[in-house]
Amino acid sequence: MKIVALASVLLCGGILIFGTAGFPDFGDPLSPPASHVSPHYIEEAVAETSVPNIVTAVLADYRGFDTLFETAVVFSAAMACFFLLRVFREDERSPSEKLYRHLPTGIILRIDPGGKAPQSNEFEPIDPTWVPHDMIVKTTTRLIIPFIQLFGLYVIAHGHHSPGGGFQGGVILGSSLILYALSQNLRMAIGRMGETVSAVFCAAGVFIYAGAGALCLLMGANFLDYAALSPLFGVDAIQARSLGILVVEIGVGLAVMSAMVWIYYNLASVGRHQEGL
Amino acid sequence: MNEWIAFLAGKFNYWGFIVLMMIGIYAIIAKKNLIKKIIGMNIFQTAIILFYVSTAAKRDAGIPIITHGHGMSGHSARAVDYINPLPHVLMLTAIVVSVATLGVALTLAVKVYRQYGSLEEDEIADSIRARAGGDQ
């Protein structure tokens, strides 16, 4: 099997490497990609959208429809993880030992395999594989997280002028919450941002994007043509494009942040939403 | 010698992407561990992203952010001064798609592990066969 795989891979790679002979040279400023569509973006982006970061302008305006579905992909991935993994009813017959925490006192009870679970709702089941973290880790991350979040917001808001935008900012915001879940425990993170919040935010983020597009439709222009929003923003059409991009970037940021957090919640606790890693 | 180096400089990025892609495909075909296969899948996707980013490169050009900002409509930017932004845009999308696929793939791998207690393809096949035998 391995030899067959290696042989076919080498053959395939050989053909592809042979194919590179017909490519334009690396970095050639006269190659077709550099000379056909993209010069329009470089030369006109500032004039047409008033966004100096051309990547953001193309991402959220010229090819905004791609980006809408890219956000939809992230949303469906998060939804898929929830759909596949989330456990709604705890299986009481599972053979391994169980740990329960008494909420008012914090005492942890161990129930041997086959034992009866405490019935009072003062107890909550906790994850037997979880090990509490060191205090240094806990304290340091608590100090760092606000700055990470601030940076995430900056990245979303400053995507017009520097590298960054909704995706990167959303991922940074999401990873700050993941860091919180890693350093404290998952249950505390869920206490901060629950499952309902992540699900609804995730959908709402994509909805902001698609809704902004649909609003343009209602204003009589084509889908996602932010210039039509200029009466709403009270600015001229070009500024309206810039502001429209900001709106959709915020939507993307919201959706990506909640999607990342939500995927992590389900994956790290196998859908049980207990202590996690 | 010099033209050989020029040829190499003109193509090596494309070769690199092919090598990475083949590593990825090899892992998907030949490795039996499901997580290894998923890693292979991701390497495969990043290789294609590398290819697109290579198509964007332009000699003696800067990053695609117009430096003089807005409000200066007097100077219009010249295309040769900035790297082609379009492949970058496409690849932002592709990266996000790849992390989404990764999430779903890992989710299914975890599900498979909870079902069969193993991530090795041959061991899973054995236990499927054993269960099918038990049915009859």
Added chain:
Amino acid sequence: MSQHLPALPVIVPLLSALLITMLGWFKPRLSFPIALAALTVALLSAVGLMGRVLSSGAAAYGMGGWNPPWGIAYHVDHLNALVLIAVLAAALVGLIATRKCVKEEFAERIVPFYTLFVLFVTGLAGILLTGDAFNLYVLLEVASLTGYALIGIGEKRAPLAGLNYILMGTIGASFYLLGIGYLYLMTGTLNMADLAQRLPAVYDSHVVALAFFICLTGLFVKMAFFPLHGWLPNAYSHAPSAASILIAPLTTKVMIYVMIRLTLTVFTPDYAFDILDIGNAIVWLAVIAIVMGSALALAQNRLKHILSYIVVAEVGYMVGGFWLGNRAGMTGSILHIVNDAAMTLCVFLAAGALLTRIREDRLAGLQGMFRKMPLSMAALAAGGLSIIGVPPTCGFFSKWYLISGGIEAGHYGFVAALLFSSLVNVVLFFRIFEIAYFEPLGQGHGHHRNDPSPMAEAPTSMLAPLVVVAVLLVVLGLYSGNLVSAIIQYAIPAQII
């Protein structure tokens, strides 16, 4: 509003999928009505699009108000309007039919189920309408990711089948992406119409040929064309029955549409059939696909496995018919996309209806089912006859075009493969009918099957759509002449004879 019609079949389902999550999270009962309304609106706008295309020709729509090479454009013509209607109608019927099924199978997961399903349809509708090669990739990923999840949720081997589907599907989609990258490198554009204009200048470059083969390989993986079909049988047969009813009729057909679109619009038939001249080779591959698909179907002893391998063989029909390269073959191929969506929906729906009562789809378990569930079995029979290709049903007409295309092209291997596959289908379905009709209930097997209750039909909500689809098979057959003369003949470029 009518100039926005091309955008609606995609936007409405997308917005509704999000609404299903946001409202359904608090009131799960709302999710089905929203999904139903979304698909109905989408179907109506697809019909409206068809009307517009018939009256005033192909229509284009620039997303974001940008003109095509710079922005993303949607493009509607006879071909994709037809397939769009077929896909949306199949999705809508499937949605109505599986309502009860979903309620039982996914008690707490109704909201994510409908969200994912509506997103799946969004992705497919987008693939059909888009005129941008890269946008197609993104929409392909929307449709695939949701498909992976819907398949992987099943019991037993479903997660493993889903994981295999992800690995294969990602390779397929990535190959498509790579092919598009090669085209981009040679032309600098991603818009399909623009690509078609700029490609002839570089036709002699082998990079374009390589791009074509890479795209085609990727699509072959996605459509489960024979040597690359590995993911399909397990995925479809282990998926929960609601998911297989919804997914099986759609995915492969849409991928075949993408192949047709790429070959006809982007590379143009001149390049594919004359310059590269690979038509004959691919038809031979299709012959192998048909023969192997049928033979493997014969070796199965479970209903859903048999149906899955029949899907593999049908993919061979459509690919082969298209690559015959003449008008009759292409007409047959496009007609078969529509017919096969209806046929597959019918048989998978019937199998789903049977499974609500017998829980086990070994063929032996079908004893006495004609007495127990006469209508469902009659629908299965109608679907079976159509797949075999018996005259009044639609399957006959598309097969007729395919065979006459094969004879016209002088490709007798393809004709023989079609006849062989029909024979195998006869054997397969008559074996099922024999078990279900002639072998009485409870013969030899455990005593619990001895209950005298003769009738136990599937729930009406499932039965009614099933009967409608079964009748539709005949109606489609009777009107297929009109379908060809009014729509399909305009979908094929004039230079193909």
Added chain:
Amino acid sequence: MSWPMDMLILVFVIISGIGAITVRDLLGAAILFGAYSFLMCILWAIMGAVDVAFTEASVGAGVSTVLFVAAVFRTTRRTRD
């Protein structure tokens, strides 16, 4: 954009890619995959694709690695190849 630098990092990327699929410990593979993503991100930054590099740094080297580690933690570190 000096190409020897470019090439050097590309070689490192390939080495860490091969490492990620050959090491016989899934946690190690996950970490090596993180290193692979990060080197790739540096490569793209050198090639001038700053936005792509930024995304890869946050998505590929950040979240993906965490997801891998979470999955390995929930399954097993054992692998036979």
